[in-house]
Amino acid sequence: MLRLWLVLAISVLITSALSAADFQVTNTIFVGGQNQPVSTTQTIFKDNVVFDHSMGQSSQAMIIDFDANRITLLDPERKCQLSLDIRRIIEMSTFLRTNGDFKTPLLQFCNNPDFKLQVEPQNNRILFTGNPISYDLTTQPIADKRVVEDYARFCDWSADINFTCAAGFPSQARKVVNGYFGENSVLPKEIRRVIRNGNPAQNQTVRSQHVYRWILNQTDLVTVQKLRDQQADFAQVTPEEWIKGQAK
Secondary structure, three states: HHHHHHHHHHHHHHHHOOOOEEEEEEEEEEOOOOOOOOOOEEEEEEEEEEEEEEOOOOEEEEEOOOOOOEEEEEEEOEEEEEEEEEEHHHHHHHHHHHHHOOHHHHHHHOHHHHHHHHEHHHHHHHEOOOEEEEEEEEEEOOOOOOHHHHHHHHHHHHHHHHHOOOOOOOOOHHHHHHHHHHHOEEEEEEEEEEOOOHHHHHHHEEEEEEEOOOOOHHHHHHHHHHHHHHHHHOEEEOOHHHHHHOOO
């Protein structure tokens, strides 16, 4: 059964990668009630490849090549890269979800989410309420279905990569949110994630704002070439070496 699921998942990914749209997203991240962002990232979609990087001097980056079925993580500080076949990511995520020791309610919910959905179409607002994690989204309608599909699959794979290679939360909860995009032809303008605590003063809130540009400019192309150059030059490491290096 597991093998059949893997084959179906890979088939869907390869089929969906046959068409693509070129565009750029700037993502600004805030923590708690702060007005100053803690980080800004840029995501460039070009020719069925996604280039995602943090804005900074030595920022890490990720390249998802859906034609080649490969995901590459780049670390400029260590000048190394982790490059994996998409099937390997699926296998790692499935193994961890099946065999992980999820002791806390948060990890258990993220692995097997059960959200209550509330839609406010007049405000372009969607609430995914769970216990203890919830997502509050403001969205915008998008006519080009390719854009929505490309963005949603990028978000899915980002969640899987964060789970498998960066000790992040199990990816299923975020995938439920991502699935709403494609089903309703919308993209997020703002996402507010709240992890509730018994003491409301200790709730953990992360807010992201997303600004889209539908035509790539010269700066985008320079960034793409820079990341391609790093991909060509950086040494390859194993998943174990990558994870160990990130923990330092």
